[in-house]
Amino acid sequence: MKFLVCISKSPDTTSKIDFTENNTKFNETGVQYIVNPYDEWYALVRALELKEQNGGSVTTITVGTAADDSIIRKALAIGADNAVRIDAEANDAYFTAFQIAEYAKANGFDMVLTGKETINYNGSQVGGMVAELLGQPFVSLATKMEMSGTTATIEKETVGGVEIVEVNTPFVLSAAKGMAEQRIPNMRGIMAARTKPLEVVPAVECEELVDFEAYELPPAKSECKYVDADNVAELVNLLHNEAKVI
Amino acid sequence: MATDLYTHPDYFNMDDLLSEEHKLVRETTRSWVKQNVSPIIEDYYERAAFPEHLVKQLGEIGAFGPYIPETYGGPGLDQISYGLIMQELERCDSGLRSTSSVQSSLVMYPIWKYGNEDQRQKYLPKLATGEFLGCFGLTEPDHGSNPGGMISNFKDMGDHYLLNGAKMWISNAPKADIAVVWAKNEEGRIHGLIVEKGMEGFSAPEMKGKHSLRASITGELIFDNVKVPKENLLPNKSGLGAPLGCLDSARFGIAWGALGSAMDCYDQALRYSKERTQFNVPIGAFQLTQKKLAEMITEITKAQLLTFRLGQLRNEGKATSAQISMAKRNNVEIALKIAREARQILGGMGITNEYSVMRHMANLESVVTYEGTHDIHLLITGMDVTGIPAFTREMPNK
Numbered sequence: 035m036k037f038l039v040c041i042s043k044s045p046d047t048t049s050k051i052d053f054t055e056n057n058t059k060f061n062e063t064g065v066q067y068i069v070n071p072y073d074e075w076y077a078l079v080r081a082l083e084l085k086e087q088n089g090g091s092v093t094t095i096t097v098g099t100a101a102d103d104s105i106i107r108k109a110l111a112i113g114a115d116n117a118v119r120i121d122a123e124a125n126d127a128y129f130t131a132f133q134i135a136e137y138a139k140a141n142g143f144d145m146v147l148t149g150k151e152t153i154n155y156n157g158s159q160v161g162g163m164v165a166e167l168l169g170q171p172f173v174s175l176a177t178k179m180e181m182s183g184t185t186a187t188i189e190k191e192t193v194g195g196v197e198i199v200e201v202n203t204p205f206v207l208s209a210a211k212g213m214a215e216q217r218i219p220n221m222r223g224i225m226a227a228r229t230k231p232l233e234v235v236p237a238v239e240c241e242e243l244v245d246f247e248a249y250e251l252p253p254a255k256s257e258c259k260y261v262d263a264d265n266v267a268e269l270v271n272l273l274h275n276e277a278k279v280i
Numbered sequence: 281m282a283t284d285l286y287t288h289p290d291y292f293n294m295d296d297l298l299s300e301e302h303k304l305v306r307e308t309t310r311s312w313v314k315q316n317v318s319p320i321i322e323d324y325y326e327r328a329a330f331p332e333h334l335v336k337q338l339g340e341i342g343a344f345g346p347y348i349p350e351t352y353g354g355p356g357l358d359q360i361s362y363g364l365i366m367q368e369l370e371r372c373d374s375g376l377r378s379t380s381s382v383q384s385s386l387v388m389y390p391i392w393k394y395g396n397e398d399q400r401q402k403y404l405p406k407l408a409t410g411e412f413l414g415c416f417g418l419t420e421p422d423h424g425s426n427p428g429g430m431i432s433n434f435k436d437m438g439d440h441y442l443l444n445g446a447k448m449w450i451s452n453a454p455k456a457d458i459a460v461v462w463a464k465n466e467e468g469r470i471h472g473l474i475v476e477k478g479m480e481g482f483s484a485p486e487m488k489g490k491h492s493l494r495a496s497i498t499g500e501l502i503f504d505n506v507k508v509p510k511e512n513l514l515p516n517k518s519g520l521g522a523p524l525g526c527l528d529s530a531r532f533g534i535a536w537g538a539l540g541s542a543m544d545c546y547d548q549a550l551r552y553s554k555e556r557t558q559f560n561v562p563i564g565a566f567q568l569t570q571k572k573l574a575e576m577i578t579e580i581t582k583a584q585l586l587t588f589r590l591g592q593l594r595n596e597g598k599a600t601s602a603q604i605s606m607a608k609r610n611n612v613e614i615a616l617k618i619a620r621e622a623r624q625i626l627g628g629m630g631i632t633n634e635y636s637v638m639r640h641m642a643n644l645e646s647v648v649t650y651e652g653t654h655d656i657h658l659l660i661t662g663m664d665v666t667g668i669p670a671f672t673r674e675m676p677n678k
């Protein structure tokens with residue numbers, strides 16, 4: 035079975051977030067990038083496990099510049115067989131999905147896996163778009179997947195419960211927590227990653243559907259107000275008139 | 281112990297000097313430590329128990345013989361990677377680093393460098409995976425700083441050697457499958473021999489009652505007419521220079537490692553100084569606290585530069601023993617001082633097992649003594665710059 039795992043970068047959670055160029059660009063100075071955890075811990079590791087059980091190959095794909103090669107090498111160190119990088123800034127979800135879908139179409143995969151979202155933009159869009167562009171089923175937020183032949187039995191999160199679906203390959207899946215356990219690479223894997231193929235492919239023409247107007251930080255946390263436990267009337271008053279939530 | 285929040289201080293952007301691979305090596309070791317060691321280390325330390333289950337895991341991640349070539353089961357990394365692995369292990373616990381650096385530099389290194397091909401094939405792959413644990417027997421009850429005076433000896437009995445003597449303070453010994461033992465032949469020349477667990481007349485009792493390196497196991501090695509097969513002699517180097525060559529490699533790892541404990545102490549003290557409030561301000565607002573923190577980061581930064589340069593020299597095969605001595609001595613000393621200052625910043629909390637500072641401090645008391653004491657390393661630098669050895673002297677007449 036041929037797996038294609040989408041790997042993207044996201045800033046380390048300790049990175050300071052701010053913007054440049056009149057708040058139209060994310061300021062990358064001093065930002066340490068990591069492999070997006072949902073891609074690494076769940077999508078990649080589950081693909082590797084299934085390959086180890088039933089054979090096949092795991093290819094990673096990243097839309098990004100040469101600066102992303104370090105996160106790609108990490109994915110190879112964890113165990114992917116080879117990597118592809120579409121040589122372009124991954125500016126928006128449609129552009130990214132389009133590039134991935136074009137590569138997937140040309141190279142034929144049984145399963146395309148993504149993380150459920152990236153931890154910087156939390157867009158959750160790429161997987162669904164790739165599926166649509168490929169004309170394949172899409173299973174989102176999957177927490178468990180077992181394969182039997184070409185049929186996958188997948189558990190996915192729904193509001194207040196679990197949905198179990200069956201789907202035949204080829205399909206696209208976005209992986210959430212529960213799908214697998216994080217795998218720490220080892221030194222031998224890091225050395226092996228040196229010689230694994232990382233193919234750089236030029237981006238294909240793609241319509242621009244998104245304009246970036248401005249970035250904004252979430253509002254700063256306001257101060258905590260304490261209300262005496264006996265003073266319920268005051269609490270209701272504040273929630274009603276000040277916070278305006280009831 | 282509270283959640284391990286460690287991030288390394290990097291005041292002079294040293295990370296820019298590291299390759300992506302170096303950073304991945306460091307991140308890998310750190311993640312493994314945070315997941316598997318940080319949550320249990322205080323408990324093992326308190327019980328003075330050896331976390332034996334970590335031996336296989338250290339093998340799996342590649343922390344045994346990181347620079348041993350792939351043909352012998354090692355990952356074949358460079359010296360800076362080795363240093364970074366030691367740094368990440370020791371920033372958690374010096375005992376953990378000891379287990380790994382003894383295996384790497386004092387057991388695998390001599391077999392790789394002084395052993396023959398059969399010995400390499402027989403032992404290195406098993407040591408690399410952690411299937412075998414090894415130890416290194418140089419120190420004797422009456423010969424610590426002066427190992428050349430050792431009395432352990434072996435006789436050529438025709439079809440085997442007969443080994444007699446005793447070693448003391450040997451890390452990993454009670455759990456070790458093999459011991460690289462240094463002993464004199466009939467001509468008084470020092471040779472390395474591989475002694476295997478279970479050989480008749482060989483025992484390795486545990487030494488108890490350590491107030492330091494409590495999560496590392498230490499023992500004696502006792503040889504009572506042990507018949508050692510002739511093929512177990514390391515053929516390619518003899519004389520005191522042979523064990524000293526291993527010590528160069530181990531001390532290099534300790535220089536990186538001790539700096540790791542210093543960085544961990546600083547990291548905790550800095551965080552605490554911003555969180556802990558007294559007299560209505562964070563204690564980090566006091567000049568006296570800032571003096572401590574500023575001096576710590578200054579010493580850490582100097583040590584990082586020294587250590588990184590030493591790594592480059594070692595990669596090029598150009599680091600001298602005296603350079604390694606200077607780095608070991610300096611880094612352990614600053615680590616001890618930083619541990620003590622960090623403990624003060626943490627106030628009463630500093631003496632508890634909620635923080636690793638006091639454990640580092642106690643551990644470093646071993647590290648400042650083993651692999652050449654603080655003063656012996658000073659004498660090595662002294663000899664190197666003056667050309668005059670000052671290790672020995674005549675007993676003055678009464």
Ligand SMILES: Cc1cc2nc3c(=O)[nH]c(=O)nc-3n(C[C@H](O)[C@H](O)[C@H](O)COP(=O)(O)OP(=O)(O)OC[C@H]3O[C@@H](n4cnc5c(N)ncnc54)[C@H](O)[C@@H]3O)c2cc1C
Pocket residue numbers: 382415416417418419423424425426448449450451452492493498646649650651652653654655656659670671672
């Ligand atoms: C926890 C632990 C683990 C160890 N693991 C190992 C191991 O795995 N393998 C191994 O072989 N050894 C090991 N050692 C032994 C260690 O290397 C020795 O303890 C060390 O070399 C010092 O020897 P000593 O303890 O006999 O002290 P001594 O040599 O007796 O020194 C006592 C004091 O005298 C000073 N001194 C000695 N000679 C001089 C001199 N010429 N000039 C000035 N001052 C001098 C020393 O600096 C020191 O302050 C370990 C030790 C410890 C504590």
